[in-house]
Amino acid sequence: MIGPQELIPIFAIIVLLFGASKLPELARSMGSSVGEFKKAQKESELSLKEFEKSITDPITPKSKVQETAQKLGIDIRGKTDDQLLEEIQKAAEKPKEVSEP
Template identity: 50%
Template sequence: MIIGPQEIVLVFLVVIILFGASKIPELARSIGKATGEYKKARHETENELRDVEKSLKEGHPIEEKSSKIKQMANDLEIVVGDKSDEQLLDEIQKKVKK
């Protein structure tokens, strides 16, 4: 689906009608802040995932690795259940890429 210039103009007109010209800068700022927070959270999660993968390669105690993986899965609202560490890592990677 490609959005052309006519559709963009229509969207801007609807936004101006709904929010008024004075609210547009405030709306743009809030969208910018939300985007920044999303990027920051994604970056932090990717760093945590790299740290977990690094610790797996370095040979840290298995219990420590498993607890870190499960904690990260819980933070990302992934159901841990009886899944193996490898399954959880796969799901974490898929969630981070989204």
């Protein structure tokens, strides 16, 4: 860690190099540069996480049969479209219970 004894000569050299009138402008530009760097770093971390997620959890598009079966409450995991169609037909053949008021 830099202590006060090291900071005094560093600030003195900066004042001699840039002049006292340029110090606020220099500090402003350094602050905005650091802010832009952190923003770019955060964006790259987010895109990396999204990429890693897309590799580990590939999204497979669902067919219309799968979507319909899922809406009817049928478990679609590990079943072919033909199996799902059979279950959809069975569900359609069952008489629905009507609740009386």
